[in-house]
Each structure stands twice: as structure tokens, then as C-alpha cells.
Amino acid sequence: MMFPLKRLLIGRPLKSTELGEQKLNKTKALAILSSDALSSVAYGPEQILIVLITISAAAFWYSIPIAIGVLILLTALILSYRQIIFAYPHGGGAYVVSKNNLGVNSGLIAGGSLLVDYILTVAVSVSAGTDAITSAFPALHSHNVMIAIIFVIFLTILNLRGVTESASILAYPVYLFVLALFILIGVGLWNIATGTVPPELHTPIGTPVAGISLFLLLKAFASGSSALTGVEAISNAIPNFKDPAPKNAAKTLTFMGGLLAILLSGIVFLSYYYGVVPSVEVTVVSQIAEETFGRNFMYFFIQGTTALILILAANTGYTAFPLLAVNLAKDKFIPRMFTIRGDRLGYSNGIIFLAISSIFLIIIFKGQTEHLIPLYAVGVFIPFTLSQTGMVVKWVREKPKGWVGKLIINALGAIICLVVTLMFFITKFTQVWSVLIFVPVIMFVFQRIKNHYEAVGDQLRITEDNHAVPIEGNVIIVPVAGITRVVENSLNYAKSLNANQIIAVYISFERDEEKKFEEKWNKWQPDIRLVTLHSQYRSIIQPLTKFVDIVQHKASEANYGVTVVIPQFLPKKGWQNILHNQSSLLIRAFLLYRRDVMITTVPFHLKK
Amino acid sequence: MMFPLKRLLIGRPLKSTELGEQKLNKTKALAILSSDALSSVAYGPEQILIVLITISAAAFWYSIPIAIGVLILLTALILSYRQIIFAYPHGGGAYVVSKNNLGVNSGLIAGGSLLVDYILTVAVSVSAGTDAITSAFPALHSHNVMIAIIFVIFLTILNLRGVTESASILAYPVYLFVLALFILIGVGLWNIATGTVPPELHTPIGTPVAGISLFLLLKAFASGSSALTGVEAISNAIPNFKDPAPKNAAKTLTFMGGLLAILLSGIVFLSYYYGVVPSVEVTVVSQIAEETFGRNFMYFFIQGTTALILILAANTGYTAFPLLAVNLAKDKFIPRMFTIRGDRLGYSNGIIFLAISSIFLIIIFKGQTEHLIPLYAVGVFIPFTLSQTGMVVKWVREKPKGWVGKLIINALGAIICLVVTLMFFITKFTQVWSVLIFVPVIMFVFQRIKNHYEAVGDQLRITEDNHAVPIEGNVIIVPVAGITRVVENSLNYAKSLNANQIIAVYISFERDEEKKFEEKWNKWQPDIRLVTLHSQYRSIIQPLTKFVDIVQHKASEANYGVTVVIPQFLPKKGWQNILHNQSSLLIRAFLLYRRDVMITTVPFHLKK
Numbered sequence A, B: 001m002m003f004p005l006k007r008l009l010i011g012r013p014l015k016s017t018e019l020g021e022q023k024l025n026k027t028k029a030l031a032i033l034s035s036d037a038l039s040s041v042a043y044g045p046e047q048i049l050i051v052l053i054t055i056s057a058a059a060f061w062y063s064i065p066i067a068i069g070v071l072i073l074l075t076a077l078i079l080s081y082r083q084i085i086f087a088y089p090h091g092g093g094a095y096v097v098s099k100n101n102l103g104v105n106s107g108l109i110a111g112g113s114l115l116v117d118y119i120l121t122v123a124v125s126v127s128a129g130t131d132a133i134t135s136a137f138p139a140l141h142s143h144n145v146m147i148a149i150i151f152v153i154f155l156t157i158l159n160l161r162g163v164t165e166s167a168s169i170l171a172y173p174v175y176l177f178v179l180a181l182f183i184l185i186g187v188g189l190w191n192i193a194t195g196t197v198p199p200e201l202h203t204p205i206g207t208p209v210a211g212i213s214l215f216l217l218l219k220a221f222a223s224g225s226s227a228l229t230g231v232e233a234i235s236n237a238i239p240n241f242k243d244p245a246p247k248n249a250a251k252t253l254t255f256m257g258g259l260l261a262i263l264l265s266g267i268v269f270l271s272y273y274y275g276v277v278p279s280v281e282v283t284v285v286s287q288i289a290e291e292t293f294g295r296n297f298m299y300f301f302i303q304g305t306t307a308l309i310l311i312l313a314a315n316t317g318y319t320a321f322p323l324l325a326v327n328l329a330k331d332k333f334i335p336r337m338f339t340i341r342g343d344r345l346g347y348s349n350g351i352i353f354l355a356i357s358s359i360f361l362i363i364i365f366k367g368q369t370e371h372l373i374p375l376y377a378v379g380v381f382i383p384f385t386l387s388q389t390g391m392v393v394k395w396v397r398e399k400p401k402g403w404v405g406k407l408i409i410n411a412l413g414a415i416i417c418l419v420v421t422l423m424f425f426i427t428k429f430t431q432v433w434s435v436l437i438f439v440p441v442i443m444f445v446f447q448r449i450k451n452h453y454e455a456v457g458d459q460l461r462i463t464e465d466n467h468a469v470p471i472e473g474n475v476i477i478v479p480v481a482g483i484t485r486v487v488e489n490s491l492n493y494a495k496s497l498n499a500n501q502i503i504a505v506y507i508s509f510e511r512d513e514e515k516k517f518e519e520k521w522n523k524w525q526p527d528i529r530l531v532t533l534h535s536q537y538r539s540i541i542q543p544l545t546k547f548v549d550i551v552q553h554k555a556s557e558a559n560y561g562v563t564v565v566i567p568q569f570l571p572k573k574g575w576q577n578i579l580h581n582q583s584s585l586l587i588r589a590f591l592l593y594r595r596d597v598m599i600t601t602v603p604f605h606l607k608k
Helices: A002-010 A016-022 A026-042 A044-052 A057-087 A093-102 A104-136 A138-161 A163-193 A214-228 A245-273 A284-293 A297-312 A314-330 A348-364 A370-398 A403-427 A435-460 A485-496 A511-524 A541-557 A574-579 A583-594 B002-010 B016-022 B026-042 B044-052 B057-087 B093-102 B104-136 B138-161 B163-193 B214-228 B245-273 B284-293 B297-312 B314-330 B348-364 B370-398 B403-427 B435-460 B485-496 B511-524 B541-557 B574-579 B583-594
Strands: A473-480 A501-508 A529-534 A560-570 A598-605 B473-480 B501-508 B529-534 B560-570 B598-605
Touching (some): A026 A104, A026 A297, A026 A314, A044 A214, A044 A245, A044 A284, A057 A093, A057 A214, A057 A245, A093 A104, A093 A314, A104 A138, A104 A314, A104 A348, A104 A370, A104 A435, A138 A348, A163 A245, A163 A284, A163 A297, A163 A314, A214 A245, A214 A403, A245 A284, A370 A403, A435 B485, A473 A485, A485 A501, A485 A560, A529 A541, A541 A560, A560 B583, A574 B435, B026 B163, B026 B214, B044 B245, B057 B093, B057 B370, B093 B314, B093 B370, B104 B297, B104 B314, B104 B348, B138 B163, B138 B314, B138 B348, B163 B245, B163 B284, B163 B297, B163 B314, B214 B245, B214 B370, B214 B403, B297 B314, B370 B403, B370 B435, B485 B598, B501 B511, B529 B541, B541 B560, B541 B583
Parallel strands (some): A473 A560, A560 A598, B473 B501, B501 B529, B560 B598
Antiparallel strands (some): A598 B598
């Protein structure tokens, strides 16, 4: 039953050789990798104004220089990540760059905070998109959590189906959103140019404002730069691109940077010119749209595509998380299962893990994930800072042609990112302190896992002086519960193995049955030695384990192996299993995990 | 961690030979087997009055003749069950008697309805007792379900500890309840004899009442006879008695009948003489107690012990259910696990099953189990009727000395029980119809289970012409994942078995690694044949299963057995298991359930 359902949802399995067909061209890559970055246009400018309004509406003109600062940061990031793409064409982004240049611990800080961050991305963006929808349809409001979870499941299925398929479906809403904002900005600027909008709505740039401080401006800048989260996604996902992957990735990154810059400056400028005041009920974009078009079709088109892209921003997490997990798993910091490709060639374990974790967050926070946003921004800027610093170290160390220019770009980026990170810690400590706990915890776990894998590797490696002792003979123990065909079957098998000794073990609960059984046995199998063990406490495991210990002790002296042959009969239908004592499973589990004996299960399939 | 907790709650395991010490003397047996029957005194008389009040308070004098009718029924039941005890000294009550004399289907009807009934007993009595407590402390009222569940868990632990221990603890409340009612009845009669109570409170017996009908009187009689539920418990539990078990059981039964008769007639008489009118808020016993003592210590003593005995009535279910289950399981109508004695020699599986089912009922009905009472009464009177009829058939068939007298007793009992049963169906059909569905369903399930066990028995039995074909040789398949000590270990084991052929199987996901691996292998293990399978869909199970099928097909032609040797390495700590692909478990489960091959697990215990 599960199987056809899986086929229906996920599609037929793909051969490993079909991997190439799953690669992305630039148009699709832009759609699925930039939804996170582009969607931040919907809330980034608003974040700046929310900080400035704490002084007065007169301070709004500062949003222009702050936006210019954000654009400079964006430019530095884009240039810097272009350099990273070419330097590390196999992807991995901040984790790989930090690890290779700054050492393992820096890499783990970057990798750990990004892993958590992608989970936050999914939870936060899906919740935000759901809020946008339920604001339009208030009747749905009480089902917020359920709707968010359904979206997560939808995205999960889409991503399990494979990268290209999700790209084809997701491309439309992303480009529609870009189109909608372009129209909005275009018409808005036209209105300004033609003088339809009165210029009195805003204070001129340069107006002195009482109470403004550098601290406040930096806080507004940090808030605004939360619009840059998601910029690193492309550098993590290079392996998903069509060849030549690095070149295509770099072009896509530049194009995305351009789009982001246009949309960001357009929205900031319009909101400044229109004198938009941020409010709890209506978003800044919504106010601009209403100012420009009134409440007509275009207004709802903009609102609709915005809600959609907020949800789809989660998809960036789905693309980047599994690839980062693969890099961490290859380095043995997280379980190896994250490196396995599923039926549709996606890294399904990573996708499923991401889905479960983000659903978990949505449920815990009851869909109110807004207060996770600063946490999420910090989780992005820590790895930003580390990877830029890593690049600086790389240039200094390698000194390739033109390294000074590259160094300046990355150094500038590193400094700005560091400042933004610090601003988050200083101005929003109550919301981001938990990073200081969970990053060390994650690093500790990573290290424990790595240690385990290395210890295992050492023990499994075959070296010259480290050979297994050959087994020179075998003792076979067959626990028997009666004289039945199942037992006969197992004995026949044991006999066929040319073992040095076969011992049948019967465990009795009552003294009087013992003799009877021994007599019957001697008639039935006179050539196989029967040992009868009495179990005072009606347990099978205890006396059997003791007996196995004794046999093993003797056998090991002669380098003999001990095999316990367990007869197991398998009913035809699953429900029938509860009608039988599952002693054979119990014996097997107990002996295998605690003793060094071979366990052979001889099946006896029931036919009716 | 689980182990010490279990020891603390349940106690140290007991040896099978200590079973004798767990047997009950008459005093303890009366306490744990009669709590159900005695507790019905608390609501039986009330049930009669509730029916009569539908005419008028003048009709209350009819409670006296009705109570006499109930006493006659009680006498018939006690005499009849005494006869059953001596005729069936190994217990089993209604199920065994009906099965032996009326045929398997009648037995199953009796057994099935009693099984369900004991679950209802537990749910209903614990809920009733909890209600009594939360009526006294209304603050607890919203925690009804939780309190009832805690009581069920308490009784479960008590019964898992063993029969004698629960008897010792439960004896006090039962005898205190009996004592309290004796004092109540004694003082009440003294007050009447000394003329303290005015005789005007009641209408004299024989006063003509308008609107009275035979139907109504029969309904009142049926309701009153719900006070007789639990009478059969002793006949089910004969094996729990000290030797001579049947004699002791019969004496206990008679003594219980006497107690029940005294308490029942006392309460009915006092309530008639005091002119008590049944009300929703205050029970009849509570009204009599208040009338007799006022609200002083004795009143609360009576109320307290009543609440307690209502909860303890559930214990009758705990004693009788596991024993009935053993009888059904021995006849293969329910899973065999119900015949296994636990650490403390009680039939723990039955006890635990009963606990889970009744907690389930309490949760579903949110602790409001009153409307289950008629269902529960019908569930008792159906087996009553069947067992009495069975005894009638037995006497007619066997004709022992004095059989006519015995026949008359049982025939009388059977007829009264049948009438009561029919009255329930006629007067309370809306509450008891579900019996007509679940009894057939249970019988169907019983029959399915029996059929399965018999089919299994047939297949396991060794007959002359039905011998297993001896295995004349062995082919061993070793799936290998690399060149490691784990694999070396398994190969050494395979080599030691003198198999006719050993084949190592390597499953590759990528074409280029295949050749490399083959070269390495040939250097390492030149004498063991390596088969490389390419898995296009990255699954291990599919190509391996196909290969096993091919090998098995060839092997079976020569009567060779096929053994798959699976290397499994076992990490030192449990959590480390998630760091490894559990392929070996998967392969084992898959091959074992679907193919006829032996599966050997060669453990490799990691040391760090």
C-alpha cells in the first residue's frame, strides 16, 4: 500500500546515470536559489523604517543612505561570493571556505550555524507566507499551524521529486513576483517623474533630526541587511548547475545581485518618496502598491505574488541544506546517511530531516516564528564573516595574480559582515543569545560523531599485524522447543555444516517434563546430544546465555567458533505474528548484542 | 534503568516452585473475589427504587417482594455455582461448563462475553469509585479521568506483584465495608425496634397501587439483580485457592452468598421502612446512613468505605480475567501468550491486557461509564444462563446420585437468569444492543485464531511420510561492502564451514569503482569468487535478492542449502547506531521473510 502511494507522490525511481538530466539551467537555478534573497525585499526596507520611526518620521530620509550602505554590502557579498564560486567550484560555501582557510573549528561554526539557519529559513518563511494568506482570509487564521505544515509537506514532496521538477514549478511564482515589483517600481517612478505624487510627503535628504545617533543608524543598517540573507545559497549549490557549473553559477549570482539591488533601491526610494509609515496591520510594500494603483487588480497581484514568494523562500533551504549536509557528512561530522541519494537522485535524507525539523519548530512556536528572524539573520552573518575572512587568508597565503584587489573586496566584505553581526548581538541580544549556546553544542556533537567514525575506521582497517584469527572449527547450538518439523529443519541444516559438535538445548519450566522429553529425543535424534536446562524463573534467555557462555569459553580455547542456530517459523500473514511468542527474535537480539557468537536463523515458512 | 524500576514496583522474581505460597486462604480469597459482588449492595437496592418511583412512592413496598425474588435468584446461583465448583474443580466457570455441556459455540459466547465483561467491570467500578471521591472533593472533578487511570495503574501493579500480596492489602477495605454496613443495619434495626423511627414513613406492604404492571415489576427485578454480578468470580478462580481448593472455594462462595443476602435485605428493608426516595444527588445508602447517624463520623466512615469498595470491585476483574484467558488460550482461542506466568507467577499478560483495555474505555467514555452498567449486567447474565443450562444438560446426561434435586436447582437458576437476560433486552435495548454485535465478532476472531493454531500444528507435526529433505551441501553468499576487518571476519567464518561454494557479492553504485574493487579483491582474497552487481537505482536489496534467487534456483536442484552470511558491526553505545546504515538489518529482514534462505549474522563488536 505504501509503495504505490510513494510512486504517485515522488515519481518513478531514476537511474544514477540520469543525474545529468537533473541539472539546472540558469533560468531555473535563479528561480529556486534566489527566492529567499528576493523575498527579503518584502520585509527588508520595512525593517529599516521600523528602527527609524523610534526617533520620528523626519528621520526617514536616513533610509536612503542606509540603503546605499546595504547596497555596498550587497555588492561586496556578490563580488566576494563570485570569487568563492571560482575558488571552490564543488560548492560548500561558507563551510568549505572557512574550514580550508581558517581551520576545522571555524568551518564547523559556519557549517553548524548554516544548518540550523536553513531549518529556520523554512520555518520562518512558510510561517510568514501563511500569515500573509490568513490575513487575506481571516477565517483560516485559527488553522495557521496546519496550513504551514501542509506547505512544508508540499515543498518536501516537490523536492523529493527532484531538483528540476521543483524548479519548473517554482519558476513561475518567482518571476511573477519580480515582474509585479518591476511594474510597481516603474509605475511609481513614472508617477513621480510626471509629478502625480506631491513632493511634500517626505522630508528632504539632509534635514537635521534631533536624537539621531550612530548606534541607532547602525541598528537600522543591521536590520536592513537582514534583506541579504539567502545570498550565499548559490555558492552552496554549484553541483546542481549544468556544466560549466562555476561559470553558470557566477552569472546567476551576479544576475540575482542585480535584481535584488534594483528591487531593494526601488522599494526604499518609493517608500521614502511616498512618506510611508510602517504599521503593524499593513506592510510597506502593500502601502506603496495601494498608493500607486489603488485597490485594483494590480494591488492584489502584488500581494498574492508576495505571499507566494515568502512561502517559496523556504525552497532555498531545501536546495542548500542537503548539499551542505553532504559536505559535512563526507567529512564525517554528521551521519553518513546524508550522503545517500534517494529514488529521484535528491539527497532525500537531508530533505526529510529538514522537513521534520522545521515542522517541529512551527509546532513549538505555534506558527509565530517572527521572533526567530534576528536569530536567523545572525545565523547567516556569522558564516558570511567567516567565509570572507577565510578568503582574505587564502589570498594572503596563495598570492595569485591580482590578489590585492581580491583581498580588498573580501576584506571589506568581512569587516561589514562582522559589524552587522556585532550590531545584532549588541542591539538584539535578548533574541539572539541562544546562538552562543547551540553553536557550541552542535560543534560538540559534530566532534563526537567524527571521533566515532574515526575510531570505527581504525578498527575496521586491515593492517599487516592485525589479522583476524582464523576459525579452526565450529560448535553449533540449537535451542529446541519441542519435536517439530521446524526443529527437524534446523537440525538438518546444522548437520549439513560439518560442525565439530552439535548440541541441542531444551529449556524446561517444570521438572517432570524434562525426563519425558529426553526419552522422546533419544528415540528421535539419538546422534545429537541434548542438554536440558531447567529455568526456575521461566526465562529462556537467562539459562541459554549462561550455557552459551560456558560453551564459548571452551570453544575459544581451541579457536572454535560458536554458532547458535535459531529455528524461526514465519506465519503467512503479518497479524499472525502476535499469536506466537517471538522468542527467536528475543534470543537473537540478546545474544548478538552481548556475546561474540554467530547467529543463524533457519526460516520455516508456513504455507497456510 | 527500566530494570530496577520494575523490581521496585513488582518485586523480585519468584521461582516456579514458589507457586504454592501464592495460594489464597479463605479470608483473603473472600476479600479479593467478593469485592465486586459485595459492592453491588451499594447500588442494587437503588436500582429497584428507581424503577418503582416511575409509578409513585406508594409502590415502594414492592421492593420487599422484589428483594425476596433477588434473594431466591441469589440462592439459586450460589447453590448452582457450588455444584459447578465441585463438578469443575480446575476452574473456568461459565466458559468451561458451557463448552463441555452445550458445545464449543455456547462456550465461546459465555467466554467472550465474560472477557469483555471483566474489562467493563474494571472501567465501570473504578469510574464509579472515582465519582464517589470527586463528589466529596469537587476540586478534583476535572481530573476524573486521570484519577481513574491512576487507580487502574495502582491495581495493575498490585496484581502484577502477585495474588497474595494484593489480597493482603485489599482485605482491610473489604472487611471494613462489611463492618460498616453491619453497624448501619444493626443500629437501623435497633432504632426501628425501639420505636425511634416513626412507622408513618412508608406505605404498608400490600397497599394497592394504581398503574403497577407485571412488566414494570420484572424490570425492577432485572435492575435489582444487577446486584448479583460478580457472583461467578469464585468459580473461575478455584486454582488460586489453597488445597483442598474446591472445598475452600465452595465454603467461601457460601459465606459470600450469606453476607450478600444479609446486606442486601438489610439495606432494602431499611430503605423501605425509612421511606427513602432515590435522588440523583444522594445515594440510598447515604440517605439511610444520614437518617440513622446524622452527619457524624459513622456517616463518613460508611461513605469512605463505600467509595473504596467500588474501586476495589475492579479487582475481581483482575483476578478472574487472567484465569479465564488461560482457559481460552489453552483451547487456542486467544494468543498463547496469555498462558505465560510472569516474574511474580501471576498471568502478567492477561493483567496488562486488562489494564490497557479498561484505561482505553475510561479515556473513550471520559470516565462517564454509568451507561455501560446495563451492558455489563447483560454480559454477566448471558454466561449465567448458559452455565446453568449446561449443568442441566450434564445432570440429564450423567444422572449421578441425587441428580433430580441438582437438576431442579440448576433448571430454576437457568430459567430465572434467562428471564433477567430477556428483561434487559426488552426494557433496555438501546443500551445493550451492542452485545449482539460484539459477541459474534469476538467469536469470529476466536475461531480465526483457533484455525491458525491448528494449521500451524498440522504443519509442524512430524509424521511418517512427511520428513524434511536433508540438505546435502551448502552455498554461502557473503555480501561485502569493502575490504575491512568486518568482512575478513565473516569470510573466515564462511571458510570454516566447509561449504561447497563461497561467493562474495559486491554491489556497486558507480561503474568506475567496480574494476578497482575487483582488482583489490583478487589480490586480497584470490581464492574466493567475487560477483559484482551494479545497482542502477542505488538499492542494495533489489540486486542482492535477484542474485540470491538465481543461486537458490541452482542450489535447490542439488538439494543444497543457501546461507547468506551478513557481517554486522555493533557499536559500543546505542546512539552510535544512527551513524551507520543499518543495511545488514534490512537485508536480513527482507530475505528472511520473503526467501527460503538461512541468514547468519557474524557480529563484529567495536571496542571503542
